[in-house]
Amino acid sequence: MSLNIILRTENLCKSFFLHEQAKTIPSAQKISLEVHQGKLTALTGASGTGKSSLLKCIYRTYLPTEGAIYYQTTSGTWIDLAKASEYDILKLRQSEISFVTQFLHCLPRQSTVDVVAKPLFDLGIQRTQAREKAKELLSQISLPERLWEISPSTFSGGEKQRVNLARAIILQPRLLLLDEPTASLDPASTVRVLEMVQKIKASGTGILAIFHDHKLISETADTVVTLSSAS
C-alpha cells in the first residue's frame, strides 16, 4: 500500500471580491488536504463551505486567494499550482489533470467519438488513431455504438456523464477532479458511473471528488475530508 502523495494543499483560501457591490464573499477557508495515487479523497461539507471552489482553484479556473497547492507531476517534480504560469497549467490540463462536473461541456456539433478523442487531438496524436482509442473506450464503458457518430447533446444525463468521464480519462490522467458527477443522475446511471470511477482508481489515478450522497462516499472513498464554515 504505497502512500504516494500526488496533491497536497496547504491552507488554501478562496474569496471573491465583487467590485460593483464592493463586497468580499468568502468561500474556501484554510483547507489542507492530500490526494494519493490510486486513492479517492472525498470532500464533504455543507453548501457554501467552498468544496467546488477548492476543486476549481486546483484546476485554476479560480485564482486561489491564499495558500499553496503542491502537485507532483508524472516526471516527479513538485509544482505549486497556485503560482504556476498559465503555460504550465495548460500543459498539465492537457496531459495530467482532468476535471469532470455534473454537466458535459463540449464543443457543439461534434460527434461523441470526436468529443472523447479531443484530448488526444490536442496532443497531436494522429486523428484516426485517436478516434480508434476513443471508440475502444466507449465500448469499454458500454455506450451503444449507434450513439458514437452523433453529438452527445441529445443524450440522456447518464449517457452524457459517461461520455464526460470517458473524455476525462482517455489520457489516463494522474489527477482527476470530480465535482458531483452523479448529482443529476438516476440510480441505475449512478451505478454505471461509479463502476467507471472504481476502474479509474484501480488504474492508478488519484481522485479528489465531491459527492452529495453519503452512500457513494462510503463505497468509493479512501479518505474523507469534511469542510466546515469555521474550518
Next chain:
Amino acid sequence: MNKILEVRNLTKIYGSNCPQCFTSTGPEANTNICPYCKSIVAAFNVSFDLYQGEILGIMGESGSGKSSLVKMLYFDEAPTQGSASFFEKNKTYDLFALNSAQAMWLRNHRFGMVYQNPHLALNFQVSAGGNIAERLLVSDCINYTKIRDRSKTLLARTEFLIERIDELPKNFSGGMQQRVQIARALATEPPLLFLDEVTTGLDLSVQAKILDLILELQQQLKVAMIVVTHDLGVIRLLTSRTIVMKYGRVVESGLTDQILEDPQHSYTQQLVASAL
C-alpha cells in the same frame, strides 16, 4: 511548446503626443483621448506572449485598442513605442526594426490576417481563386497548374464550393467571403494567424460554421492564432488564454475559463456579467 511571439510595451498614439497623454487616459480615466493634446492613446504598454499552436484571445469593446494592436503586429500601422519579436526555429525577428522589404516578406510568408471587412483583404476585381493565387504568386515558382490546384485545395478545406472558384467576390455571401479570406490567409501555411472580429456581423449559423472551421484548421495545422473579438462566446469557444483590454490598457490576462468564471478586475466582472 515554444514561444512564437513576444510583445513588450507596445504603444500607439494617434496625434501629437504630450507628456500627460499616458497619465490622463486609460480605464480609470474612462477615456483614450488625452484631454490636453486631444491625441488618441489607442494602446499603451501592451505586453503578452504567444506560444506555438495556441489561440490567444484579445477581448475588448470599442476603443479598447485591440484592433490597433493587431494592425501594428501585421505592419498595417507603425507603433509609437515598444517592441515585438517573432520566433521561428532558430531565428528571431525584431519586427519593428525590420526594413519594409523584410517586413513585407514576413507578412506574406509567415503571417496571415483575416479582417472583419473582407474589402480590406480581398481584391474584388479578381476571382476567388485569383485572390488566393495572389498570395501564392509572391514566391518565385510560378506554375499555373500547381497554383490552381493549391487554390482549389485551400478553398475546399474552408468548405467553399469549388465550382465558384472563378467568380468575383461581390457575388458571394458574407460567410463565403470570409471563407475566401481564411483560405487566402492560410495559403502560405503561416505559423501565425490574426483574426480580427471575423464573425461579427455574420448570421448565427454561418458564425458557428466559421468558428468550427477555425478550430478544425487550428487542430490540423497547429497554427498559433490571435483572436480579437468583443464576443464572450467566441472567446469561450476558441481561446485557451485571454487578455482583456480597456481604453488601450491590458486590465487582466489569464486562462480563458478563469477570466470568464473568476474575473478579478472590475471591468472584466462587468463584461462577464453583461453577457446575454
Next chain:
Amino acid sequence: MTLLPKSLETASTKHQNDTSTSQSNVYGYQFGFLDEDAKKEIRRTLLKAVAIPGYQVPYASREMPIARGFGTGGLQITLSIIGADDTLKVIDQGSDDSVNAVNIRKFTAETCPGIKLTKRTQEATLIQTRHRIPEIPLKERQILVLQVPYPDPLVVVEASEEKRKIMHGGGDYARLWVKLYEDMIKFSEITISHRYPTRINGSYVIDPSPIPRFDVPKLHQSECLYLFGAGREKKIYAVPPYTNAQPLCFEDIPFRVEDFTDEKGQRRACARCGSTTSFLDEFLGNTGEKVYQCSDSDYCNSQLALRETLSE
C-alpha cells in the same frame, strides 16, 4: 566657357564651337535642338538607366515641337546622344515612310547638320522606332531608341504611382501575375498582345512599349543597346547589351508569339518578298481581299532584292 583651358574642353563646348563655325541649321538652333544642359541631364539619366537595367529613371522631359504622344521621349533621347558622325534611321510600325517617321527624321536632320540618314537598318548607328524592332538582328554599337507611351507595366493593376514604386522596389509583381492568372481562367490563354511585361536581368519588370509579342524575344541577350523614352510620363529605361529579358509567363505555359498561320496551318508569306519569317501586317488590297506584307519595310526591300537577284 572660353575661360577653360583647351584640355578641359568638354564635348559640349566643342559642339557649340562647331555650330558657330560649321553650317548652323536654318533656324539658328544649336546642334540637336536641345540645350546642352538638357542633353547632359538626359545622358546622365541614360547612364543610370543602363546601370540599373529595367529601372524607370525619372527625368525632366522638355517641351518639344511635336505634341506629347508622338514620340517626344524617343526624340529627346535621340537628340541627346546623336553626334555629327552618326547615321540615323527612323521608323514607325516598321516603315520609314510613315508620316511620323518622316517628320521626326526631317526635324532631326535639320537640327543636327552633318548627320547621315538611311533607310537601311544595317547602315544605321542610331535607330528611333515606334512600336517595332527591326527584323535583322542589331549589332554591337547600334542603338535602338523606342518611343514609349506607358513606361510602367503595373499601371494596369495599380493607379497610384507611389504604390507602384513601392511594388517595383520590393519586386512585388504578384498583382501582375494575378492578371495573367485571371486571363488564363477566363480565356485559357494570356491575352496580352503587345506591351507584354518582361523581366529584365532577373529584376525589374518593364513595359517594352507597344511592340508585338513577336519582338519581345529580340530583347534577350542582344548585341545592341535598347533605350526606352517616355516623354509624357517623363521616364527613361534601358535594356543593355547581353542582358536577360524574360517575358512573364507561367513555367508550365510557354510564351507564344504570333504565328501567322492560315486556316490550313501554313505559315503565311509576305505577298511582296515571300518571306515566311517576318512579322506581317494585314491590310485590305485593292479588290478587298486580305493582303499580308512585311511590317519592316527595309527588310522587305532587301528580301525582294535578294529574290530578284536569285531569279536572274
